[in-house]
Structure formats: C-alpha cells, structure tokens
Amino acid sequence: MRISELAEQAGLSVATVKFYLREGLLPAGEPVSKTQSNYAESHLQRLRLIRALREVADLPVATIATVLLAVDDERLPLVELLGVTQTAVARLRLGSPATDAASAGDLLAELGWPVAACSPLRGSLARVLNALSEQGNPVDATSLRPWADAAWQVAEVEVGHIPLDIPRAAAAHAVATGTVLYGELLSQLRLAAQEALSHRRFGGSRLDQ
Amino acid sequence: MRISELAEQAGLSVATVKFYLREGLLPAGEPVSKTQSNYAESHLQRLRLIRALREVADLPVATIATVLLAVDDERLPLVELLGVTQTAVARLRLGSPATDAASAGDLLAELGWPVAACSPLRGSLARVLNALSEQGNPVDATSLRPWADAAWQVAEVEVGHIPLDIPRAAAAHAVATGTVLYGELLSQLRLAAQEALSHRRFGGSRLDQ
Numbered sequence: 001m002r003i004s005e006l007a008e009q010a011g012l013s014v015a016t017v018k019f020y021l022r023e024g025l026l027p028a029g030e031p032v033s034k035t036q037s038n039y040a041e042s043h044l045q046r047l048r049l050i051r052a053l054r055e056v057a058d059l060p061v062a063t064i065a066t067v068l069l070a071v072d073d074e075r076l077p078l079v080e081l082l083g084v085t086q087t088a089v090a091r092l093r094l095g096s097p098a099t100d101a102a103s104a105g106d107l108l109a110e111l112g113w114p115v116a117a118c119s120p121l122r123g124s125l126a127r128v129l130n131a132l133s134e135q136g137n138p139v140d141a142t143s144l145r146p147w148a149d150a151a152w153q154v155a156e157v158e159v160g161h162i163p164l165d166i167p168r169a170a171a172a173h174a175v176a177t178g179t180v181l182y183g184e185l186l187s188q189l190r191l192a193a194q195e196a197l198s199h200r201r202f203g204g205s206r207l208d209q
Numbered sequence: 210m211r212i213s214e215l216a217e218q219a220g221l222s223v224a225t226v227k228f229y230l231r232e233g234l235l236p237a238g239e240p241v242s243k244t245q246s247n248y249a250e251s252h253l254q255r256l257r258l259i260r261a262l263r264e265v266a267d268l269p270v271a272t273i274a275t276v277l278l279a280v281d282d283e284r285l286p287l288v289e290l291l292g293v294t295q296t297a298v299a300r301l302r303l304g305s306p307a308t309d310a311a312s313a314g315d316l317l318a319e320l321g322w323p324v325a326a327c328s329p330l331r332g333s334l335a336r337v338l339n340a341l342s343e344q345g346n347p348v349d350a351t352s353l354r355p356w357a358d359a360a361w362q363v364a365e366v367e368v369g370h371i372p373l374d375i376p377r378a379a380a381a382h383a384v385a386t387g388t389v390l391y392g393e394l395l396s397q398l399r400l401a402a403q404e405a406l407s408h409r410r411f412g413g414s415r416l417d418q
Contacts, residue, residue, distance in 0.1 A: 048343050048344065049344075051340075051343075052340040052343070052344060055336065055340070056336055056337055056340045077411070078411075079407050079410075079411040082403065082404075082407055083404070083407075086400045086403060086404065089396075089400065090396075090397065090400055108401065108405075113401055113402060113404075113405035114405050114408050114409075115401050115404050115405055116404070119404060121397065121400050121401050121404060124397055124400075125397040125398070125401055127264065127265055128265055128390060128393045128394045128397050129394075131260070131261040131264070131265045131386075131390055132386075132390050132391075132394065134257050134260075134261070135257065135258075135261060135382075135386045135390065137386075137390075144394070144398075146362060146363055146366045147363055147391060147394050147395050147398055148398055148402075149362070150359035150360070150362050150363045150395060151359070151395055151398035151399040151401070151402045152398075152402045152406075153355060153358070153359050154355055154356055154359045154399060154402075155399055155402035155403045155405075155406050156402075156406060157355045158403060159403055159406040159407050159410055160406075160410070162407075162410070173344075177340075177341075177344045177346075179400075179403070181337060181340055181341050181344065181346075182341075182356060183396060183399060183400075184337045185337045185338075185341065185353070185356050186356050186359060186360055186395065186396075186399065187298075187299075187392060187395075187396060188299065188330065188333055188334040188337050189334070189353075189356055189357055189360035189361075190360040190363060190364055190392060190395065191295045191298065191299055191330050191333075191334075191388075191392075192317065192322055192324050192330050192334055192360070193322060193357075193360045193361045193363075193364035193365075194291065194295060194364045194367060194368055194388070195291075195292070195295065195322075195324050195325070195328060195330060196317075196322035196323050196324055196364075197361075197364050197365060197368040197369075198288050198291055198292075198368050198371075199323050200323075201288075201368055201369070201371075202286070202287075202288040
C-alpha cells in the first residue's frame with residue numbers, strides 16, 4: 001500500500017508516519033519509483049504498536065525507539081525484552097543514589113520477591129515508597145499487602161500469558177504491548193473502581209451531574 | 210523558618226521554592242522584613258505534597274495547581290476532590306469524541322460498576338480498551354476479570370480509608386496523595402512482581418547480572 005493508505009489505516013497523519021520513518025521507528029518501505037514506496041502489513045502493525053505506546057502510555061519517542069530495538073533484536077531472549085519494556089514503562093531515572101533504594105530492598109525482602117539487586121525497578125519503587133513515607137504512610141509489607149497482592153495476581157496472569165510457542169516477532173510484540181497496555185488498563189480500572197465505590201460510600205450525587 | 214531552611218527541609222532548591230511561590234502553588238510566607246519572609250510547618254507540608262505529585266506521578270505544574278485548588282476549597286466535598294484528583298492522574302484529554310467511550314461503557318456495564326455517564330474516566334478507559342482491541346486482545350469483562358478484580362480490591366481499601374473524622378485540610382491532603390501515590394505504588398509493584406515471576410518462569414539469569 002502507499003503511504004497515504006498506510007497512514008489512514010493506522011489512524012495517523014502522513015506527516016506523523018514520515019516523522020517515524022525519519023526517526024527510524026518505522027522501517028523504510030519498498031521503493032516503487034523515485035518518490036513512492038510500497039508498505040506491507042508489517043508496517044501497519046508496527047505503526048499500531050508505536051501509536052499504542054505513544055498515545056496510551058505517553059512514552060517519549062526516544063523511549064519507544066529503545067523498546068522497538070529490543071523487539072527487533074532476534075537474539076534478545078523474551079525475558080530480557082520484558083525487562084527493557086518494564087524499564088521504559090517505569091520511566092526510570094537511572095543513576096539515582098543507592099541509598100534511595102534501601103526502602104525498596106526491605107519491602108521486596110519482606111515480600112519474598114526475587115528482584116535483581118541491580119534492577120532499576122528498585123530505584124523507581126523506592127521513589128514511591130520514600131514519598132509515601134514522607135507523607136506519613138507506613139511502607140512495610142503488612143501495610144502494603146493489598147497492593148502487593150493485587151500486583152502479584154495480575155503479574156501472574158501476565159507473565160503466564162507470555163507466548164513461547166509463536167514466532168518471536170509476534171511474541172515480542174505481545175510482550176511489549178502487554179506490559180504497557182495492561183499496566184495502563186489496571187491504572188484506569190482502579191480509578192473507575194474508586195469512582196464506583198465512592199458513589200456507594202458517599203451517595204450518588206456525582207451520578208446525576 | 211526562612212526560605213533557605215524551608216527548601217532544605219523539603220529537599221528542594223531555593224529557586225524551585227521561589228518558582229512555586231510565583232506560580233501560586235505555595236502560599237506566601239509572613240513578611241518579617243522587606244526581603245525576608247517566615248514560613249510555617251504548613252508550607253513544608255504543602256511542598257512535600259507538590260514534590261510527591263511532581264516527582265513521583267510526574268504531573269505537570271498546571272495540573273498540580275488544579276489539584277491544590279481543590280484541596281484548598283473548603284466547600285468542595287471530599288468525594289468531589291477525589292474526582293478532581295482522579296481526572297488529573299488519568300491525564301484525561303477532555304473533548305474526545307463520544308464514540309470513543311462506547312467500549313468503556315460496555316465494559317463498565319458488564320462489570321456492574323456505577324460510573325457517571327459524564328465521567329471523563331470513561332474516555333481514558335476507552336482509549337486503553339481501543340488500543341488493546343487494535344492489538345487483537347479481547348476487552349470483555351470475562352477476559353479482563355483479573356485486572357478488574359485487582360483494581361476493585363485496592364480501590365475498596367483506598368476508598369474505605371478516606372478519613373472522614375479528621376480536619377478537612379488533612380483529609381484532603383490524604384485523598385490527593387493517596388490517589389496519586391498508591392496508584393504509582395501499584396504500577397511499580399506490578400513491574401516488580403513481573404520481574405520476580407519471570408525469574409521463576411524463565412530461570413534466574415537476570416539475577417546474576
């Protein structure tokens with residue numbers, strides 16, 4: 001298909017598709033003339049992946065490029081791709097001081113969750129725990145049990161669903177979108193559940209607005 | 210205390226504190242001379258709240274200003290404050306076409322969750338559902354049950370914990386930080402649980418890095 005049809009099917013403007021081509025997020029099409037290229041179904045799938053990461057998870061283009069490199073790297077085991085995608089989603093600020101991560105280490109040990117000592121997730125988790133603690137909230141495993149249990153439940157489903165018996169390209173695609181989109185789904189469902197429950201607790205005034 | 214001490218205790222630079230004063234996020238201190246003001250414990254608490262919203266949830270300054278206005282509005286019921294904060298966290302793009310929200314309406318009806326027809330959460334939830342659907346994932350209540358259950362569980366604890374028997378200012382503070390920080394906690398714990406579970410499923414190679 002031509003670039004105009006590709007853009008339309010992906011729900012993007014031609015200018016945006018050209019931008020992704022220039023930035024290397026989308027591989028070039030097959031040239032059919034000096035000014036035109038032909039694009040395949042794989043280009044459309046790639047654009048849908050980019051759109052999902054960009055619009056739903058609000059990831060910066062540079063971060064998406066990192067995830068896509070990992071998706072395309074045939075030698076990278078899926079579990080490593082999961083790590084790369086997690087790092088992107090967590091918007092980790094690497095290089096934060098080691099002392100920061102102590103609270104996360106304590107909590108993970110209490111929970112009995114094996115997370116690598118070098119994992120950047122420790123830093124991003126610690127940032128939340130330190131903020132909670134500064135606001136006067138307890139951050140031990142007992143107090144945080146409801147959130148830990150909920151997180152574990154969905155992670156079990158998600159990791160259990162990582163497809164191992166399909167071509168790597170499709171599996172990689174599923175890992176990248178799954179980590180990002182189901183994370184966003186959980187966040188949005190939590191807000192919807194809060195609203196639903198607040199009607200029960202405080203009465204239905206907001207329903208009538 | 211002086212502005213330098215205030216900044217130090219809040220873990221911010223004096224320039225940042227002055228920026229928040231100029232933007233109206235932080236109320237002015239009590240003037241003690243032509244060039245100096247005195248700041249109270251309430252200023253420090255406000256700065257910690259701003260820092261939590263800014264650094265942990267990565268909310269833009271304008272969004273934080275909206276949340277703080279709601280926190281300070283004594284006439285605003287806590288349930289409405291919860292709504293304002295949820296809207297900020299969901300980073301809602303208002304004015305998205307109504308057709309977008311159909312998938313969210315179907316899901317919420319299937320789940321039996323009362324969410325106002327006009328609630329902007331429907332639009333942000335629909336954005337995720339549409340992206341999942343575009344990637345070929347089912348978006349009915351049965352398929353999404355694990356995420357809905359997990360979201361409901363934590364929302365029950367969170368809404369149940371909204372304090373009603375303490376001064377409104379403190380309760381408002383708790384609602385705003387709770388919505389933002391526990392949401393971020395859940396996201397980070399999910400990623401940590403994914404990592405812990407991927408070691409089990411795929412072996413411990415990443416632990417040794």
